[in-house]
Amino acid sequence: MSDSRRRRLDALRERLSAEKIDALLLTALPNIRYLTGFSGSSALLIATQADILFITDFRYEIQVAEEIGDFADIVIEPTSLWTGLWDRLPRLPSAEVVGFESAHLVHRDFQRLLSEGSRWQWRPQLGLVEDLRESKDEGEVALIAEAARIATSALARVVPMIHPGLSELEVAGILEKALRDEGSQEAPFPPIVASGPRAALPHARASNRIIERGDFVLLDFGAQFNGYCSDITRTLVVGAATDEQREIYDIVREANRIASSSVRAGMTGMAADTLARSYIERRGHGAEFGHSLGHGLGLEVHEAPRLARTAEAALKVGAVVTIEPGIYRAGWGGVRIEDDVHLSATGPTILTNFSRELLEVA
């Protein structure tokens, strides 16, 4: 931990030099966690070439000592974190031109920089730390792999328990319990359990709809381990699949297989998206695949890079991305099959090891 934190801080300091800023004010908690290990929900961080100043509130006094130790100067602020900032920032002599996170600072707090912080020169920055986070180190990949193991083990417990008569909410509860029993420390997002025609809604939540024989049941969920997320989708059929269900399923499965075996670091996000999309289009279902192929995941369940028709950036070595093609038809249902894939220098490694055969349950 200590070594990786030091490496990350060094990499950030190189970026500060490249951007010609003396310091960076961090307000995004996942970025703060990446740099310091702090897992709480209230913090400001200032990094300069010489110093690292961490400000939180009294609720985290004990936790901060455990998680951060002497890696940063710690300020426990009894009132507002901003009070702590204006009190301590003048004591960092080298900080004159200070970057801030333009995508993670609300207008109200930006006004604080212009008023209480008017003696500094503020420079909006986009994605400085997010860029670093895109390439995962070995330790991070191991944590995502453990989150993936938790998710797939939970799924193995849940699949045999799905049957007609259960509501989607009840299935979500069974799944959430299995995730906890396998060691998930938090849900990266509320599990999606979408059955029958609701499987056609790419962002359905679980509802009180009762599962019926013949339904598709789409399960999209994740686990979290030491801050790192997994994200997996499987779609099964309750009872025997119809020919049409099987046909659609097989197209999505093949699109998933092609993309997750062919995706490579160095390729653009657009090229990765095309791997799956061109196959689905050739099979005549392009218009029914209405979302992007995937996204990066790590400390957040949606982070850089994007695998999408408009994503021109090249995928970095070390990224972990989802591959999640789908076909959706309003009123009928839908299929999505999603895996998490690590893009190592030598090729892709699938972290979510769970059958992609069409499962017929109950």
Next chain:
Amino acid sequence: MSDSRRRRLDALRERLSAEKIDALLLTALPNIRYLTGFSGSSALLIATQADILFITDFRYEIQVAEEIGDFADIVIEPTSLWTGLWDRLPRLPSAEVVGFESAHLVHRDFQRLLSEGSRWQWRPQLGLVEDLRESKDEGEVALIAEAARIATSALARVVPMIHPGLSELEVAGILEKALRDEGSQEAPFPPIVASGPRAALPHARASNRIIERGDFVLLDFGAQFNGYCSDITRTLVVGAATDEQREIYDIVREANRIASSSVRAGMTGMAADTLARSYIERRGHGAEFGHSLGHGLGLEVHEAPRLARTAEAALKVGAVVTIEPGIYRAGWGGVRIEDDVHLSATGPTILTNFSRELLEVA
């Protein structure tokens, strides 16, 4: 629903007039949900005296038709919501001076207002819709009461299942399943399950710590029903309580009782906080009650008003607030007892009906 939406929109329009703005751009999803009923995760809303324009992306096309219908002009935007805004805003002729939500617009998007939106005059606004949300109508109170019923019914299932040897994570899983079985549509926040010395951490999450005989187990969690949240905490003892555990518990229970029976609309948040705090101080534990007494809840689990030493605003008729005194001692443990209370014109009504006796389980 339709009537309450109309009432809310009328109230907002009065606020626009009072603030001398022609329109308000909304970016906060709970505020958008309050005004329109939309429960998705991607939307912009513009309200003028004459029009209401709702912009979302293709994922929500079906959902928007169900939830919003013809209450607003709906734009399904294939690329960025902002593209839709700059395309449609010029067609709202009365909108020249436009407010935006200063606490809910990040700097990057604020820059869009200044560049692509430079032909409008932008005015930062704080809390326009949040103020309206503070007083709940009858329908909203009924939804919070249902979320409270779900939470207390789930707790009744879980308490008898807690025993030494379970991990906090396993208890969280049992609780999450019970919440789903009772009909919770989402967790307002990840349940806190904190046992033994971890009960001293006011913002602990569930961990892999194994529960032991003699432990306090603090459970702080909520349910959600049609968007509305509940939030409850109970602290129990595994095995027989010691005299010291019972003494601390009884002080917190009495502080909870005093505050939840005496809190009134019209009182300041500070005066409400004092109801519990002065009792805990008189009993000699003021320094161990390190957080505020409570907060409002509704579409968000933390919203206005605050019940805190620094809260000068008067509590409004119709607010629903938590009453959650606690005593925490590092290394030993802690007790918190939290209820949800509706402040009607005639006095407080407790919505979380669950025993406040010290429960000794297993």
